[in-house]
Amino acid sequence: xxxxxxxxxxxxxxxxxxxxxxxxxxxxxxxxxxxxxxxxxxxxxxxxxxxxxxxxxxxxxxxxxxxxxxxxxxxxxxxxxxxxxxxxxxxxxxxxxxxxxxxxxxxxxxxxxxxxxxxxxxxxxxxxxxxxxxxxxxxxxxxxxxxxxxxxxxxxxxxxxxxxxxxxxxxxxxxxxxxxxxxxxxxxxxxxxxxxxxxxxxxxxxxxxxxxxxx
Numbered sequence: 001x002x003x004x005x006x007x008x009x010x011x012x013x014x015x016x017x018x019x020x021x022x023x024x025x026x027x028x029x030x031x032x033x034x035x036x037x038x039x040x041x042x043x044x045x046x047x048x049x050x051x052x053x054x055x056x057x058x059x060x061x062x063x064x065x066x067x068x069x070x071x072x073x074x075x076x077x078x079x080x081x082x083x084x085x086x087x088x089x090x091x092x093x094x095x096x097x098x099x100x101x102x103x104x105x106x107x108x109x110x111x112x113x114x115x116x117x118x119x120x121x122x123x124x125x126x127x128x129x130x131x132x133x134x135x136x137x138x139x140x141x142x143x144x145x146x147x148x149x150x151x152x153x154x155x156x157x158x159x160x161x162x163x164x165x166x167x168x169x170x171x172x173x174x175x176x177x178x179x180x181x182x183x184x185x186x187x188x189x190x191x192x193x194x195x196x197x198x199x200x201x202x203x204x205x206x207x208x209x210x211x212x213x214x215x
Contacts, residue, residue, distance in 0.1 A: 053132055056118060056156045058165040062172055073115045079127040081193040083186045087179025090165060091172050106135055113151055120158035122181050128157055
């Protein structure tokens with residue numbers, strides 16, 4: 001009996017030692033307390049060194065999109081399917097949901113560097129994070145000769161996705177509507193686009209490039 005207890009304690013201790021540390025939740029971007037001429041609250045230094053992807057809250061993004069910050073260079077990437085985007089999206093957002101579209105926009109011949117990129121999907125739980133990690137991995141691969149520098153150092157995920165932003169900032173959506181991915185009117189379109197979305201997720205998950213910038 002004593003031996004059994006000893007063995008159980010030993011195995012428990014070994015399991016505790018080899019268990020990976022708990023995954024830290026991404027910290028939200030700090031609230032704005034900076035001059036309006038800065039691009040965004042988190043952009044204290046315009047460094048091109050890779051930083052960890054962060055969350056931005058709907059209220060913060062609304063501040064970034066204020067008229068007095070027009071031309072700040074913040075790019076909004078809507079990772080949802082075309083019928084979702086057409087049914088309502090954040091003002092100024094571009095619809096990129098395939099690997100080909102992401103590569104062309106961020107790394108094509110006419111690609112322009114931007115100070116910040118905000119990704120979102122319906123809930124920002126799968127498609128947006130996968131698109132962000134895909135872009136970061138591609139960026140890291142193309143800029144290995146300049147490590148740790150990257151083309152797009154400031155990448156953000158919109159907390160709560162379009163759904164939460166729509167609930168809080170409807171006036172900044174166009175049209176001011178919300179179409180869910182699972183809307184029954186678009187079942188055929190959903191399945192037609194699903195494979196493209198899954199490809200982005202697979203490539204992001206199995207990228208051969210180590211990305212220390214993702215929490």
